[in-house]
Amino acid sequence: MRDKTLLFVRDYLFSEGSRKYSFHWQDVHGNCILRWDNAPHHQGVSTFPYHRHFGKEEHIQESQPMRLETVLEYIQGQRE
Template sequence: MFYNIIQDFSEIIAAYSVTKFEKFGSATSLVAQIEFKDRSILHIKDYLFVDGTRKYAYHWQDAGGVLRMRWDNSPHHPQIANFPHHKYLFPDVVAESHERNLRDVLAVIRQVLTT
């Protein structure tokens, strides 16, 4: 599935690497990185546990390492309407997030990079 998503967004992707992919029954663990044609980088951590719960973080930074956007579901912003899902638009701006998987995150990044 990861590689199909990469293919679907190949027009913006320069390179990618998978640091870790493990599958244990219904549980999965993915740690990867995508470099885009503008040299920005998306760091990916996505874990699906045996009990069906999921933990994810997609951290997009520019070529200099400055945060562009980050999506995650760590339970530390209870004021967000769709807690625990949230995104950081800047280091100090936290907003509601509806992007909860790699395909949705890449769609946002494609929109930013192509407009």
């Protein structure tokens, strides 16, 4: 990205129809800015398994299922 942040994308669609994803956006120093994923490890989130990590790993927030296009639009909106 032009501002030297990085976006790491993992998005898998399995043959039985399930999907696993992680969109990890980090700053130039490697610190997490925001990560969206659907790993089933935060059962207390009302949108389980969909959630996002805001900044530090322990800052968990609700999230809707995400797509790469939506993530890119969000990042672009933050950088304008």
